[in-house]
Amino acid sequence: MQPDEPFVTCPLCGQTHAAPFLKPGQRASCVRCGSLLAEAGHLGPQAPLVFACTGLVLAVPALLLPFVTLSKFGKERTVLLTDGFLGFWTHGFAPFGAAVLIAGTIAPFGLLGLLAALYVLGKRNPAPALLPRLRHWAHQVEYWAMPEVQILGVLVAFFKLGSVVNVTIGPGLYCYGGSSLFTLMAWRSFKLRPRERRPFRAAAVATS
Secondary structure: OOOOOOEEEOOOOOOEEEOOOOOOOOEEEOOOOOOEEEEOOOOOOOHHHHHHHHHHHHHHHHHHOOOEEEEEOOEEEEEOOOHHHHHHHHOOOHHHHHHHHHHHHHHHHHHHHHHHHHHHHHOOOOOOOOHHHHHHHHHHHHHHOOHHHHHHHHHHHHHHHOOOOEEEEOHHHHHHHHHHHHHHHHHHHOOOOOOOOOOOOOOOOEEO
8 A cells, every 4th residue: 555645643642654555454553552553455445435335325225125024913014214213203202313313324324425425536636625524524423323233223123022023124124234334344444544633743753
């Protein structure tokens, strides 16, 4: 991996390093605190974009197709991804519904869109002025993107409801699980510069 800038600053302690040249699979760590500075993946430079776009493609059927089907005594009810939010909202728990909607739907799908935009815009020369702001937004949205928590909640509900009603997993849940997986893979493989937590610059430059 050829470094984009001559120096890399540790986001934790502020130590400045000469940007390393990394081979596939290698990582660069801070010489002062050991924090991860950069890493080169095994899947090639376009892997983050592929992961992000695949997650976005799966997000569409995850929103539109049946998530779960509940049946008993000949009656069926089909549940969509957004029904959890609507259930909280209609029963007077609007703040909980908003949290479920943001953490389970808006944030993860929005993060995929931000990562795809960052990759495309980052290839332009010169880089657009909006790029640093998009990086900041991506870091902020990532804190709220918790699709794996929603999947865990659905699985727990299966165990609870399995003895009461017949539960059938719909294609929407499979698509949502795939989109969640690609969200995590895109974030992990994306070369996103970490935010500097304090404006400290070391006098000496160390090379990892």
